Amino acid sequence: MSTKYKQIVSELEADLLSGKYNEVKKLPREEDLIEKYQVSRTTIRKAIAMLVNKGYVYQVQGSGIFIREASLQDYVSLENLKGLTRDFPDKKIESKLINLMVINADEDLAKQMKCDVGTDIYFLERLRYVNEEPFAVEYTYLNKNVIPYMSEEIAHRSIYSFIINDLKLSIGFADKIIYADKLDSESAQLLQLSENDPTLVIENTVFLTNGTVFEVSKVIHNYKNTKLLKLANF
Amino acid sequence: MSTKYKQIVSELEADLLSGKYNEVKKLPREEDLIEKYQVSRTTIRKAIAMLVNKGYVYQVQGSGIFIREASLQDYVSLENLKGLTRDFPDKKIESKLINLMVINADEDLAKQMKCDVGTDIYFLERLRYVNEEPFAVEYTYLNKNVIPYMSEEIAHRSIYSFIINDLKLSIGFADKIIYADKLDSESAQLLQLSENDPTLVIENTVFLTNGTVFEVSKVIHNYKNTKLLKLANF
DNA sequence: AAGTGGTCTAGACCACCGT
DNA sequence: CGGTGGTCTAGACCACTTC
Numbered sequence: 410m411s412t413k414y415k416q417i418v419s420e421l422e423a424d425l426l427s428g429k430y431n432e433v434k435k436l437p438r439e440e441d442l443i444e445k446y447q448v449s450r451t452t453i454r455k456a457i458a459m460l461v462n463k464g465y466v467y468q469v470q471g472s473g474i475f476i477r478e479a480s481l482q483d484y485v486s487l488e489n490l491k492g493l494t495r496d497f498p499d500k501k502i503e504s505k506l507i508n509l510m511v512i513n514a515d516e517d518l519a520k521q522m523k524c525d526v527g528t529d530i531y532f533l534e535r536l537r538y539v540n541e542e543p544f545a546v547e548y549t550y551l552n553k554n555v556i557p558y559m560s561e562e563i564a565h566r567s568i569y570s571f572i573i574n575d576l577k578l579s580i581g582f583a584d585k586i587i588y589a590d591k592l593d594s595e596s597a598q599l600l601q602l603s604e605n606d607p608t609l610v611i612e613n614t615v616f617l618t619n620g621t622v623f624e625v626s627k628v629i630h631n632y633k634n635t636k637l638l639k640l641a642n643f
Numbered sequence: 644m645s646t647k648y649k650q651i652v653s654e655l656e657a658d659l660l661s662g663k664y665n666e667v668k669k670l671p672r673e674e675d676l677i678e679k680y681q682v683s684r685t686t687i688r689k690a691i692a693m694l695v696n697k698g699y700v701y702q703v704q705g706s707g708i709f710i711r712e713a714s715l716q717d718y719v720s721l722e723n724l725k726g727l728t729r730d731f732p733d734k735k736i737e738s739k740l741i742n743l744m745v746i747n748a749d750e751d752l753a754k755q756m757k758c759d760v761g762t763d764i765y766f767l768e769r770l771r772y773v774n775e776e777p778f779a780v781e782y783t784y785l786n787k788n789v790i791p792y793m794s795e796e797i798a799h800r801s802i803y804s805f806i807i808n809d810l811k812l813s814i815g816f817a818d819k820i821i822y823a824d825k826l827d828s829e830s831a832q833l834l835q836l837s838e839n840d841p842t843l844v845i846e847n848t849v850f851l852t853n854g855t856v857f858e859v860s861k862v863i864h865n866y867k868n869t870k871l872l873k874l875a876n877f
Numbered sequence: 878a879a880g881t882g883g884t885c886t887a888g889a890c891c892a893c894c895g896t
Numbered sequence: 897c898g899g900t901g902g903t904c905t906a907g908a909c910c911a912c913t914t915c
Contacts, residue, residue: 412903438881449905451685454882462696462876467816469853470882471913479818479848487721487873582701584713585873589823589843589866607841607866609823614713619703619894632823632841639721639819639873642696646884672900683886688901704901705894853913 413448417456425465425476436466436474463488464640477640484638487585493537493544500540506564507599508534511553521614522552522622529553533564536599543600545630555623572623581618587611587637592629600631607632651680651690659699659710670700670708697722698874711874718872721819727771727778734774740798741833742768745787755848756786756856763787767798770833777834779864789857806857815852821845821871826863834865841866 411419421436430436437445442453457474460466464486468474485496493502512532519526531551537544549568551559556572563571572578587609594604602608608629615624645653655670664670671679676687691708694700698720702708719730727736746766753760765785771778783802785793790806797805806812821843828838836842842863849858 414903440881450907452904455903458692464816464818467850467852467854468882469913470911472853472881473913474882475854477816477818484820487875580877582698582711582877583875584711585871585875586718587821587843587871587873588869589841589864591841607823607825609821609843616701618701619706620701620709630823635822637819637821639821641721641817641819643814643816648884674900683888685887686885689884702901703894704892706900707894708901 413446414452414456414459417442417446417448417453418459421456421460422463422465425460430476434476434478436476438473461642464642467642479638479640484636487637487639493539497539501538503538503541504565505536505538506533506561507536508532509559509561509564518550518625521625522550524552524554524622531556531559533559533568535564539634542634543631544634545628546596546599547626547628549624549626552621552623555617555621578623579618581616581620583613583615585611585613589632596629600629602631602633609635609637647680647682648686648690648693651676651682651687652693655690655694656697656699659694664710668710668712670710672707695876698876701876713872713874718870721871721873727773731773735772737772737775738799739770739772740767740795741770742766743793743795743798752784752859755859756784758786758788758856765790765793767793767802769798773868776868777865778868779862780830780833781860781862783858783860786855786857789851789855812857813852815850815854817847817849819845819847823866830863834863836865836867843869843871 424430436442439450439453439457443450446453457466457468461468464477464479466474466476510532512530514522514524514526514528514530516526518530519528522528522530531553533547533549533551535547535549537547555578556576569580573580590608590610591605592600592602592608596608597604597606609632610630611628613624613626613628614622616622658664670676673684673687673691677684680687691700691702695702698711698713700708700710719727744766746764748756748758748760748762748764750760752764753762756762756764765787767781767783767785769781769783771781789812790810803814807814824842824844825839826834826836826842830842831838831840843866844864845862847858847860847862848856850856
């Protein structure tokens with residue numbers, strides 16, 4: 410059983426995605442939500458705050474809770490960072506494993522992963538496809554002390570769902586550095602593009618809830634089919 | 644006078660940026676902050692929640708409030724979107740105005756700006772420099788019904804500070820679409836790069852607190868000196 | 878003026894971290 | 897176990913929007 414406000418968030422999120430409020434472009438007022446879910450105002454407001462943070466809605470004092478209609482389709486959201494499977498629920502996601510090995514952290518990697526030099530690290534190289542088209546080349550480093558087990562089978566599917574559902578770890582936050590660059594020849598070949606073509610690169614450092622680094626990765630995207638969506642609040 | 648929690652956020656933010664807590668890498672516990680600021684726990688927790696959203700800190704149940712040390716230097720933050728002046732406080736920011744005119748919204752622009760076809764729109768083209776280097780070419784559309792006045796003088800400095808401080812408008816949120824592409828010849832020349840070099844493009848739609856669109860813009864960045872930083876929470 | 882969000886309080890009880 | 901965050905309640909009063 411989850412907490413009340415999280416359940417309310419899930420339910421409202423599902424309603425929003427199903428288009429339940431598309432006509433009025435508004436959510437019911439706070440008082441109605443309080444009545445519907447039988448919770449205190451604080452709890453409702455906490456749930457709404459989550460939806461605001463996720464970019465679903467915005468509130469206007471004296472007026473109501475309005476839906477923010479940034480058509481989510483075909484964009485990789487920078488808010489819900491739980492893997493491609495979440496971003497493209499209707500599309501066919503595949504991964505080709507190119508490399509999987511255990512290495513020892515050198516000084517540079519140890520610093521990035523906040524671990525000791527020599528720590529065992531899984532290194533994975535994957536080519537990811539969306540609807541049969543090459544989408545990105547991923548170079549991933551996982552701390553073996555945190556992720557004790559990794560296999561070809563897991564790497565083919567979603568590593569994140571393995572971490573959350575099987576290892577029961579909870580992911581806390583991530584730093585992402587985003588930039589454009591020229592493609593190197595290896596990545597170009599994998600993405601079926603030409604050397605020196607543009608590419609969108611994302612370098613990730615991903616932390617558990619307690620602040621432990623468990624993943625460092627570099628993802629080289631096909632510029633022809635990657636668009637990120639960031640919903641910012643001031 | 645601002646609200647209590649906003650004042651607390653400002654103060655803690657300044658403390659964090661000044662490096663006050665760099666040694667312990669922790670903020671004081673909630674109870675101490677309550678004592679210090681003489682407010683209720685809810686108010687302190689609201690302030691901390693803001694700092695968490697901005698990516699400054701993370702909380703661990705049973706343990707404390709820890710500082711998230713993602714070195715902010717040389718990155719354009721996707722959290723504090725108040726212009727380059729905020730992102731690079733120590734650097735020299737300049738803008739060269741290339742074009743400033745009033746146009747009428749065509750069907751496409753009207754849709755993007757949620758206004759009527761034919762509405763007066765300021766169109767600006769600016770080349771922005773950071774430390775004397777060409778940083779980005781900006782194409783900006785501003786709804787003249789919202790921003791009634793614009794001049795060469797304002798366009799040379801920060802449009803955002805004009806909107807906030809002089810027009811007293813409050814900016815609410817923004818949608819940002821981010822992708823890599825090949826440079827066209829005009830932008831390439833302005834950025835002192837070659838045609839077909841990579842570029843990082845950001846397309847913005849910016850809203851006031853009440854949901855009114857006041858700006859649509861396309862920013863074509865120099866890939867050699869632009870790195871974005873996104874601090875995500877799960 | 879009526880409707881609806883925004884801020885703030887005081888306090889209860891639960892859940893997780895570390896020793 | 898003590899220390900520290902996490903969730904939740906009930907209620908007061910303020911501020912903005914809309915008519």
